[in-house]
Amino acid sequence: MSQDSPRELLAQITLSDDDERPSKSQLKREMHALQALGEAIIAMTPGERARFPLSDDMLAAVEETARIRSHEGRRRHMQYVGKLMRRENLEAIQAVFDEVEHEARRRDLAFHRLEAWRDRLIEEGDAAVEAFVADHPDVDRQTLRQLIRNAQREREKGKPPASARKLFKLIRDTAGL
Known part of the structure; x- marks a missing residue:
């Protein structure tokens, strides 16, 4: 994963309102950005993480991360975290990061x-x-x-x-x- 700041990661996620579908490359960039954003949240201390408006599913996934030891299992779990991040309130998360x-x-x-x-x-x-x-x-x-x-x-x-x-x-x- 890249070492982008949460601000840069959120900037990569474009919520377009036009009728045009995003390209496959754009979807992949957004998926990777959401996954990296999830990793940034996971890397925080529980006290810092408590400030974020995260859903129960996301909080459970964050807690689950600590128990996963295998590299492949962790990679798949991070993909799952990225998927869960799509349903989170990104504006509120951006406000807390700011x-x-x-x-x-x-x-x-x-x-x-x-x-x-x-x-x-x-x-x-x-x-x-x-x-x-x-x-x-x-x-x-x-x-x-x-x-x-x-x-x-x-x-x-x-x-x-x-x-x-x-x-x-x-x-x-x-x-x-």
């Missing part, structure tokens, strides 16, 4: 901001500490300064960034992420 994607983007941006804080604290020292404490007054200043000093020493000596990781964890916990 929401999950948006949350992931927000989370990534938040982590990038935290990484920027970590790098700024290590590079600028006390000037950055005051700015960070102004934004997060509940941080333990002594631990923060100690981790910054240790991270600076590690960077100078070319050692693994253990203190930088601890500093990131402290920043993340302080920011509430």
